[in-house]
Amino acid sequence: MSIDIDTARRVAHLARIAVAEDDLPALAQQLSGILTFMEQLNEVDVSGVEPMTSVTPMRLKRRADVVTDGGYPDRILSNAPDAREGFFAVPKVVE
Amino acid sequence: MGELSKLTLAGARDSLRKGETSAVALTEACLAEIEAAGRLNAFVHRTPEIALDQARAADARIARGDAPAMCGLPLGIKDLFCTRGVASQAASHILNGFRPEYESTVTQNLWDAGAVMLGKLNMDEFAMGSSNETSTYGNVVNPWKVDDRDLTPGGSSGGSAAAVAADLCLAATGTDTGGSIRQPAAFTGIVGIKPTYGRCSRWGIVAFASSLDQAGPMTKTVQDAAIMLAAMAGHDPKDSTSADIPVPDFEAMLTGDIRGKTIGIPREYRMDGMPAEIEALWTRGAEMLKDAGAKIVDISLPHTKYALPAYYVIAPAEASSNLARYDGVRYGHRAKLAQGDGIVQMYEKTRAEGFGKEVQRRVMIGTYVLSAGFYDAYYNRARKVRALIKRDFETVFAEGVDAILTPATPSAAFGLGEMQDADPVEMYLNDVFTVTVNLAGLPGISVPAGLDSRGLPLGLQLIGRPWEEGDLLNTAQVLERAAGFVSKPAKWW
Numbered sequence: 001m002s003i004d005i006d007t008a009r010r011v012a013h014l015a016r017i018a019v020a021e022d023d024l025p026a027l028a029q030q031l032s033g034i035l036t037f038m039e040q041l042n043e044v045d046v047s048g049v050e051p052m053t054s055v056t057p058m059r060l061k062r063r064a065d066v067v068t069d070g071g072y073p074d075r076i077l078s079n080a081p082d083a084r085e086g087f088f089a090v091p092k093v094v095e
Numbered sequence: 096m097g098e099l100s101k102l103t104l105a106g107a108r109d110s111l112r113k114g115e116t117s118a119v120a121l122t123e124a125c126l127a128e129i130e131a132a133g134r135l136n137a138f139v140h141r142t143p144e145i146a147l148d149q150a151r152a153a154d155a156r157i158a159r160g161d162a163p164a165m166c167g168l169p170l171g172i173k174d175l176f177c178t179r180g181v182a183s184q185a186a187s188h189i190l191n192g193f194r195p196e197y198e199s200t201v202t203q204n205l206w207d208a209g210a211v212m213l214g215k216l217n218m219d220e221f222a223m224g225s226s227n228e229t230s231t232y233g234n235v236v237n238p239w240k241v242d243d244r245d246l247t248p249g250g251s252s253g254g255s256a257a258a259v260a261a262d263l264c265l266a267a268t269g270t271d272t273g274g275s276i277r278q279p280a281a282f283t284g285i286v287g288i289k290p291t292y293g294r295c296s297r298w299g300i301v302a303f304a305s306s307l308d309q310a311g312p313m314t315k316t317v318q319d320a321a322i323m324l325a326a327m328a329g330h331d332p333k334d335s336t337s338a339d340i341p342v343p344d345f346e347a348m349l350t351g352d353i354r355g356k357t358i359g360i361p362r363e364y365r366m367d368g369m370p371a372e373i374e375a376l377w378t379r380g381a382e383m384l385k386d387a388g389a390k391i392v393d394i395s396l397p398h399t400k401y402a403l404p405a406y407y408v409i410a411p412a413e414a415s416s417n418l419a420r421y422d423g424v425r426y427g428h429r430a431k432l433a434q435g436d437g438i439v440q441m442y443e444k445t446r447a448e449g450f451g452k453e454v455q456r457r458v459m460i461g462t463y464v465l466s467a468g469f470y471d472a473y474y475n476r477a478r479k480v481r482a483l484i485k486r487d488f489e490t491v492f493a494e495g496v497d498a499i500l501t502p503a504t505p506s507a508a509f510g511l512g513e514m515q516d517a518d519p520v521e522m523y524l525n526d527v528f529t530v531t532v533n534l535a536g537l538p539g540i541s542v543p544a545g546l547d548s549r550g551l552p553l554g555l556q557l558i559g560r561p562w563e564e565g566d567l568l569n570t571a572q573v574l575e576r577a578a579g580f581v582s583k584p585a586k587w588w
Contacts, residue, residue, distance in 0.1 A: 007463075008459075011459045013443075014462045015461075016443050016446055017443060017447050017450065017455050018440075030456060030519060031460060033520060035463075038404045038408055041405060041477060044401055044479075044483065046480060046483070049479040050479070050482060051475045052479070052482040054336070055485065056293050056536055058293075058336070060335050061332070072196075078194075079192070079193055079194065080426065081427070090441065091432065091438050091440075091441055
């Protein structure tokens with residue numbers, strides 16, 4: 001499986017990373033190289049094997065569904081590039 | 096002053112308790128070394144005020160006879176750990192200016208144990224790299240040198256490795272997703288252990304690949320690794336994968352006795368083109384353990400060659416999901432927008448400016464292998480292969496193997512910039528001996544075992560059974576003593 005320029009453009013958009021048109025051919029080539037390396041996995045017989053979800057067999061702990069933290073919006077917003085009136089500010093989303 | 100920063104954790108601890116030195120004196124000695132070591136580019140955010148406050152508090156506790164395990168011991172902290180009010184940006188431009196409002200569990204555990212924070216350490220951006228050349232702060236330089244070239248300290252915990260090897264601090268924290276503690280430890284002649292997955296809380300550590308990431312200590316000796324791991328580890332309700340099992344006294348488990356232990360030598364790790372020096376070192380390591388009374392057996396881990404390709408599907412897949420949070424909204428960098436740009440342009444420009452090339456590549460590969468139509472072919476297949484890799488280890492452990500001995504890296508440290516034109520995959524090969532351990536969730540330790548013909552350190556890796564870090568550290572200490580590695584880099588910085 002090799003990645004062409006259109007696929008590279010689509011993947012960049014899905015990943016929300018702007019890539020200049022001029023940079024797409026080199027990117028497509030690098031991504032293809034990495035995928036070729038991964039193709040080795042096709043040699044392995046994986047019939048009847050379950051995909052691993054966790055390295056340690058464990059049951060997730062449960063806890064009461066209660067608020068354990070919060071109530072400090074100023075601290076939450078303290079690192080925001082743009083915060084106004086207690087909210088994160090972003091460009092207009094809805095026309 | 097320089098002599099104090101050369102102390103081990105154990106040596107400094109004992110001196111402090113005997114009143115031979117003070118935490119303030121130790122801390123000042125390290126701060127002076129850091130100040131003079133700008134050329135190594137290891138410390139990227141210094142915190143002398145916090146350090147001296149903590150050191151004075153530690154001296155007061157020691158005077159009261161109330162000194163916890165790491166009381167007054169000055170450490171460096173990898174930039175991946177969130178530290179309250181102190182820059183924590185995973186060596187990425189996208190987290191420029193980020194000062195967390197919270198403290199990671201591992202660093203909090205260290206402060207609770209009395210340790211002192213000297214500052215934050217350089218690393219590969221988001222822990223993605225094997226040479227410390229992807230950092231927004233610039234390259235870290237290995238204190239070891241054989242000619243006029245600057246060598247890589249390895250990665251991603253390259254700042255931690257360089258700082259410990261150069262005696263800028265007594266020890267440092269690292270994290271390891273595919274070898275990021277063990278490979279730089281080997282390149283700089285120090286000890287690094289990645290504990291069993293779940294031993295240390297991941298809470299407050301910037302996430303790369305959550306099913307593989309583990310924190311661990313990087314130290315001058317195996318005994319120090321035992322001391323510091325015990326302080327870092329422990330159950331944390333804030334990390335649902337953190338194991339709720341007791342943390343043993345690892346230091347007390349260093350008996351020096353490995354008689355009757357079975358050490359496996361995996362034939363699949365004998366790679367084509369492996370340098371003869373590394374092969375010879377590996378053989379010598381096995382002989383040392385045999386001389387100490389262990390039984391050496393040949394074993395097979397048949398799926399070894401598929402570990403790297405499986406890793407380079409799973410880790411980027413998880414990274415693409417974890418790094419989705421860097422969108423220019425809640426923290427860090429936001430791109431300047433043009434007239435009419437909407438939220439999608441804000442995301443795309445912010446992430447293009449904020450992420451370096453290697454991080455962008457991995458996020459895009461991860462996005463691709465998780466996208467509709469490819470999820471089964473790549474991601475699910477890789478997770479199945481991962482199950483087989485883990486099964487290989489379970490099989491040999493069930494047959495009575497206590498630990499597995501391998502080389503830590505396929506070469507000694509290489510020159511900075513030498514891999515610049517290489518294919519990304521060539522750089523990935525650095526992790527060939529370490530990555531299996533992350534996929535299987537096992538503990539692995541790199542121990543300095545010798546110098547190559549040019550005088551650069553080489554490490555051996557021991558892989559242990561899950562949750563048996565104490566036994567692993569004991570075997571590692573036997574190897575450390577038998578190898579008798581005492582070389583230090585000659586100071587040029």
